[in-house]
Structures are given as C-alpha cells and as structure tokens.
Amino acid sequence: MGAGFSRLWVSLSDNPGVHARFHAPDADRAGDLVALPPDEAQHLIRVLRLKAGAPVRVFNGRGGEFDAVVERTGKDGARVRVGNARAAAREARVAVTLAQAVLKGDKMDAVVRDAVMMGVAAIQPMVTTRSEVTLPSLRRGRRHDRWQRIAVSSAKQCGRATVPTILEPQGFETVAASLAAMALPQPCLMFIEPGASGDATSINDLDGTSPREATVLIGPEGGWTAEEVDRGSAVSRQVTLSDRTLRADTMAIVTLTALFTRWGEL
C-alpha cells in the first residue's frame, strides 16, 4: 500500500496495550513458526521497527486470530511464533457478496476497503455498459491484485480475521447468467435509482428476516442501462435506497450498513 492509504487508518500501535496485527496466512495453531508475506514483513521491520521478542497479533485470513511473538527479522523477511488463539471481530451471519460495478479512477479501492470493513464475505467486481473501464484494461492494470492487497489491509485494520475473497472481474451479463444458473433461494438485491423500474421495493419495506447468504448488485457512476435493469429483474429483487442522489462511491457502504442494520448484524 502507498503512504496515502495507510494514512487513512488510525495506527493500532498508537493505542497502548494494543499490539500491531499482521496477516500471516500460514498460521494455523499455537507453536507454528511462520513467515509473514513480504508486504507484512516490510511493515513489521521498516515501519514499526519491531525486533525479535516483540509481542504481536496475527490473523490467517480464514477466521484464525492468534497471539504471536516475533522470532526473527532480517533481509529474508520476518518470522513469528504463533501463540494462543484469540477472539477476532465477530463475522456477520449473513454471507454477503457485493457485486459492484468498477468505478472510475481509484474509487473502487475505497469501495473495497469500506466493504471489507463493513463485513462482506466476497466482492465481485463487474464491468457494466456504463463502466468507464474494460476487462482487458483491469487485467493490464493488475487491479485484481491491488484489490486483494487492499482487502488484506482493511481486514488488518478493522480487526477481521477473515479476508473476503475478491473474485476475478466479470461482465454484468456473466454475473447475471451465474445468478440465473444458481437459482438459489438466497436473495439477490439489485440497487437501482428511484423511478428506474416500476417494480422496485424501497429498502424501508424489505422484510427484516436474515437470509444465510445474499448478493448485492451496485451499478457504476452513470447508473444501469434500461436493458441491465430489465435483465436484472429476472435474477434479482430490485430495491431503491433513498430519495436523494447518493454518490456512487458511497453506495456500497450505505447499502451494506442499511442491510446489516435490518438484519441486526451491525
């Protein structure tokens, strides 16, 4: 992550008594000696300047959270000795996949960061008709790798021990076809502008029963096309959020907060 990203966070190490927290994907049980990934080792050695013997916390990205102690630091990275398991931040009981149209510039970075903090299980980046990016340009820009790093960084800062899966970007039609093929009882909610469809439900009128899983579809700055709203109506329930025009880069945090509030999961 660049300096601009880390600046957004309150450093955990500023709080006395709270140990710095690192992503250690290989940590499985007490006693393990595991190497940190290069980015994490850099953070430990160069930024926080921790030495052998320093107490830290590690999480494996799959729900495991542990005390740990720095065992060795050097040019080849950092190793920690895994200690006792600890309670991580509680995961939501509803596994939400956020299918989000890729936004302009670096706004998708902020959406990934916020969605991970709000507790999504997975993020499906989408290219829609009005997205100002293409699948090949996302691949060339290695954006998927970047979003995965941001997901780790966000989990690290918000206290989640689970790193949500960032799926490979897909076109909207591919996502719609997958949703149609699944034909699961799980709800799929497509957020649309008021007036874009006669059949939409206000989020205030959704019933509050928690599903086990849900998919949330959010469009790009320019909105969905009429064809996309039409296609979406076959695979999702269409929902409107507010009478006001919400900025595209705030749609995910607002939608996830509203849904988790209704489901008693905040």
Place this chain on the structure above:
Amino acid sequence: MGAGFSRLWVSLSDNPGVHARFHAPDADRAGDLVALPPDEAQHLIRVLRLKAGAPVRVFNGRGGEFDAVVERTGKDGARVRVGNARAAAREARVAVTLAQAVLKGDKMDAVVRDAVMMGVAAIQPMVTTRSEVTLPSLRRGRRHDRWQRIAVSSAKQCGRATVPTILEPQGFETVAASLAAMALPQPCLMFIEPGASGDATSINDLDGTSPREATVLIGPEGGWTAEEVDRGSAVSRQVTLSDRTLRADTMAIVTLTALFTRWGEL
C-alpha cells in the same frame, strides 16, 4: 470548491433531461429575478457555459426548489428568473444534529459532504481532548466557511433543497453543557467503542421509534477519553456500533445510515 472536490460527483449535466441545479438563496417564489452567489455564478458561466435562456433548477437552501431560466450572465455574475416550484428530495422526519469531533487533515470535509448527503439537519463541529486541532486554529483556517461551502455543494449534488446549518465549532464540554441545559426529551446518542463503558447499548438493540429530533455525538480518530465518556453518560445514551474497528472518517456515514434505517427514513 477545488477540482478535487467536484471530481467526486457525477455531473448532473451528464444526464440528458436533467437540468443543472444551483443554490439561489434569494429565490422565494415564481417570478423572482435573483442573482446567484459568486461561486454558483462561476459554475454556471465558466464550467457549464450556460447562456441566457438556458433552463436550470434552483434551490434556496430552506426547502424551496424551483424551475428557473438564466436571464443574464456577465462580469457581474448571473441572474435567473424563478419559475414554478418543484418537489425536492424528501427531508427526513427526524431532525438530526451531528456533533462530530473534527478529524485530521481534510477528513472533516468528507464527513460534512457525506452527512449532508445522508440527510442531517445540522452539524456541530467539536474539539475534544484527542482532537489534533484547536478552536483558534480552526478559526484561523476559516474552516467553518469551508464546511458551509461544502454543505451547499453536497446539497446541490444530492438533490436536497435544504442546506443544513453548520454551527460554529465548540469544545466538547460546551456541547455537553448545552445538551444538559436543554434537558429535552429528544434522544442524544453518543457513539463509543465497545468496552469503553459498561452501560452502552448496541445499536442493534435501540428501539426503532422515530424521535422528532436527535443529537449524535461522534469522537475523533483517537476516540473519547474516559473522562469524556463519563461526562457524556450524564447527557446522552451511549451506543456501540460494531465489533469491528470502523475508520473515524466513516463513522458519520455508517451511524447516520444505521439510524435512518432503524427509523424507516432511508
């Protein structure tokens, strides 16, 4: 506003059929000929390059929204002829005052922008013990003027015809004393970290009855001090939001979304 700010918005003028929208504080009724404030005139003339005869929308910041037509543009600004009243975005039935500790750098700008978009009635910037700013430095930096401009800009973009009041920044103790002096039946909710007080209620357990007014207290990056939590307990109900650590600059948007969801006001 600088270019960085306007870039965050979807330009309304990109949407065919949607007319550009301006803040015209003097617009009161059909037939009025009113001058736009200098910032708004600049936007109309220099950015959107509108000429006499162009149809626009105006809002007066006090709930009035109108069709209008550009009557004259020139070195001395822009005048519009006010037409028929139009429906603006619906205002929330709960008048929320957001009492927000001023955050570092320009993060308070984003909080003001988001809080206006989410529908607050007023914003009370606060300096708390762990704020990294002082009241004199806020005055020297003319931050209050800046936040008022941002409030206008946000109302303009989200479709509100009401511009929330930005109150003069105050110290936390002054705000707490005002709340104590009011002794109103309206709820005051102080958002604190889980574990900061034994008496806090989870937001999931707040009852969903809408008050007419509410005050929401949100702390700075470093959190409230124990003394502030204690002082706050005398004038507010203390509420926790999530088991995860939410970034300080997202607390307002998350809290407002959650409360408006519970009150059926989203």
